[in-house]
Structure formats: C-alpha cells, structure tokens
Amino acid sequence: xxxxxxxxxxxxxxxxxxxxxxxxxxxxxxxxxxxxxxxxxxxxxxxxxxxxxxxxxxxxxxxxxxxxxxxxxxxxxxxxxxxxxxxxxxxxxxxxxxxxxxxxxxxxxxxxxxxxxxxxxxxxxxxxxxxxxxxxxxxxxxxxxxxxx
Amino acid sequence: xxxxxxxxxxxxxxxxxxxxxxxxxxxxxxxxxxxxxxxxxxxxxxxxxxxxxxxxxxxxxxxxxxxxxxxxxxxxxxxxxxxx
Numbered sequence: 001x002x003x004x005x006x007x008x009x010x011x012x013x014x015x016x017x018x019x020x021x022x023x024x025x026x027x028x029x030x031x032x033x034x035x036x037x038x039x040x041x042x043x044x045x046x047x048x049x050x051x052x053x054x055x056x057x058x059x060x061x062x063x064x065x066x067x068x069x070x071x072x073x074x075x076x077x078x079x080x081x082x083x084x085x086x087x088x089x090x091x092x093x094x095x096x097x098x099x100x101x102x103x104x105x106x107x108x109x110x111x112x113x114x115x116x117x118x119x120x121x122x123x124x125x126x127x128x129x130x131x132x133x134x135x136x137x138x139x140x141x142x143x144x145x146x147x148x149x
Numbered sequence: 150x151x152x153x154x155x156x157x158x159x160x161x162x163x164x165x166x167x168x169x170x171x172x173x174x175x176x177x178x179x180x181x182x183x184x185x186x187x188x189x190x191x192x193x194x195x196x197x198x199x200x201x202x203x204x205x206x207x208x209x210x211x212x213x214x215x216x217x218x219x220x221x222x223x224x225x226x227x228x229x230x231x232x233x
Contacts, residue, residue, distance in 0.1 A: 123232025124157035138229030
C-alpha cells in the first residue's frame, strides 16, 4: 500500500514503519530514510526553519515519484510523509519508507525517492539565523544526486 | 483568464501570492507570459528577468519555456525547490 501525506505535526517513525508492513507477510525488507533539521547550514547557525509548499502540486509531484519507483522496482509499498510549517533543530522533516521482498529493491527505491523529492517536489525552506531570515538555496550536489537515477 | 501563483522568495519579492490575468497570445506560453510580466518593470523585471533561476509549473506540473498555457489554466512561478 502506498501513502503520501503533507502535515504540520510531527510524525511517529515507528507507526509509519508498522503501517508499511501491516498484514503483508511477504515483506522481507523495510528501508527508511528520515531527514532531520540541522542547526548549521552554509556556515551559519540555524535556530528555526519554516517550510512552505505548493498545495496540490506537491501531492501530484510526490504521486508521480511513487508511481515511477513502483514501475522501476518490485515493491510492496511506499510511504512518504513531509512536514511543512515551523521546525526546530533535530525535528524530523521527511519520512521515506519502502518495503519489498528483498532488500536491494527497497534500498534503491528509497534513495531514488529522496533524491528525486529534493529536486522535483515544490517545497521551500526558510531559515532563521542570528542575522535574520534567509531562503535556503538549492544545492548542485542535490541536482547531481538526482541525475544518477 | 489564467491564474498565476508565486511562491517562496519570489512571492516575497513581488509582494504577490497570486493574480488573475486575461488570456491572450501574449500569455500563451510560459516564456511569453514571463516576458509579459517582466515588461511591468521594477521588481518584476528584476525577479523574473534577471539571472536567478525561476521555475514554472502549468496545471501543477513542472513546465518548460515553450509549454503552452490555455485559457482557464493555473500557472506558477517559483525558485528552485529545497525540500527533503
């Protein structure tokens, strides 16, 4: 079963993992990626972050990524949860969970999903630093990571 | 009419989150619409006509400069994405 959610409230990593595996004993591998908010970016301390998105397009873009992963690898389920709103250091931002019969498929699909999400899903981060607010700049290393797939 | 939406840094610089525009041949592709908006001058020309990368979506899907815009559709302009 696949699921996509955008939410302001924190998510429960364990509950998300359990939802992925529930009632499906054919699953042999569960791979998850959880992105956390860092307190340092571009050499400056960051005390808070605000995440904005494009409601409607976000769900479409994530839906397209889930569909693409499902076509490329033999998977038993995908779960994407992304938070928006205000976040503090160590807060989980994004959950990518993939289940499959064997580990190779889940590992590859999970890495593809987070790499593609970072370049194709319409989210934007704004950081609060000691000198004020600033929009996070897109990184060339993220674009390179996405091109590998 | 077309609905145009702006997000993140672009929304702040333009001080506009969305607007409606009459559809015309001037707004029939992403590139044409961008030129039309730049012609307003000032901050519009700076934000949409400068060196900064601006992405566009038509009907909530990433678009290219040559992507067609039909009457009644939704277009959005925004900076490169930074989620995850």
